Amino acid sequence: MTSTDVHSLVGAYVLDAVDDLERVAFERHVVECASCRTELEELRETSARMADSTWSIPPPRLRTDVMAAIGRTRQLPPQETVTAARKPRGNQVRRWTLAAAAALVLAAGTGTTVYAIQDQRVRDQSAVASAAQVKEARTRSILGAADVVVRTSPMRGGGKVTVASSASQDAAVVLLGADKAPATDKAFQLWAIHGTTPTSAGVLLAGESSAVRIVEDLPGSDALGVTLEPAGGSAVPSQLVAQISLV
Incomplete structure (x- = not known):
């Protein structure tokens, strides 16, 4: 570069x-x-x-405050004057009470649901961020190793595969970039090859043309192979598009 x-x-x-x-x-x-x-x-x-205008996380006390407000709220009777002849029967009073209670529960549930959805989003984003940080830290340790060796091989159909392997880290970073994306029902698959025995080392997403993958234990292999397989990968390699000797 x-x-x-x-x-x-x-x-x-x-x-x-x-x-x-x-x-x-x-x-x-x-x-x-x-x-x-x-x-x-x-x-x-x-x-x-x-990013200042993006949505914010609701305060942790939102649910507690809503539930407390429900307990303090007095339910008002109907506005019309009830005469002795039209005095509501017991079942009507119960229906009014149940209707009011249902409305309050719905209002409280709505606030709680909004909070729960946003709280779940925060947890999901935190999990994704944590996983990305772990991957980045592992990638740095491999690429920064004193014994890292970088090898590159062209791909059949255009593109290249780069392998940065470190024996001390017992892992490698594989950077794959194809000039042309595979069909949506096809995917590139990585293989760690020991002698003549291939072992799957990961499958890219269907139609994905580039990716960065960490392959553990790869430095102990003789070669890295890349094949084009049906989406989801195959048990054995079929159409070889690249192979890099690691010895």
Whole structure:
């Protein structure tokens, strides 16, 4: 990657639109480049301002306050004057009471449901963010290892596969980028090859043309193979599109 290429990554880096190898290269570069640091800070400030109008998390006491307000609210009788001749019977009074109680429960339930949905969104986003942080940390440890070895192989049909493997980390980062996406009912599959025995090392999403995957235990293999398989993957490899020797 040239110096010009690294400079041009600042916008994509702020938007998290870089792959793991580009991220590592840019973060090493920005330590020594004052102009990129300045541009990075400005773009981060701009993106933060653009996010000011996004929805906020309701306060934790929302449900408690709603339930407390229900207990303090007095139910008013009907506005019409009830004469002795039209005095409601017991079953009518019960229906009014039940209707009022149902309305309150519905109102309380609506507030609680909104809170629960937003709270679930927060938990889901936190889980995704935590998983991404774990993957990023693992990727950094592999790419930053002193014994990391990077190998590249072209893909049949255009594109390339890059493998950065580290024996000390007993893992590898695989960067796959095909020039042409497979059909929506096809997917690329990775294989760790020991001698003549292939073992599945992960399947990309159907129709996905690029991905970054961490493959544990790969440095102990003789090669990494990439095949084109039906969506969901196959038990044995079929159409080989790339193979990288690891020995």
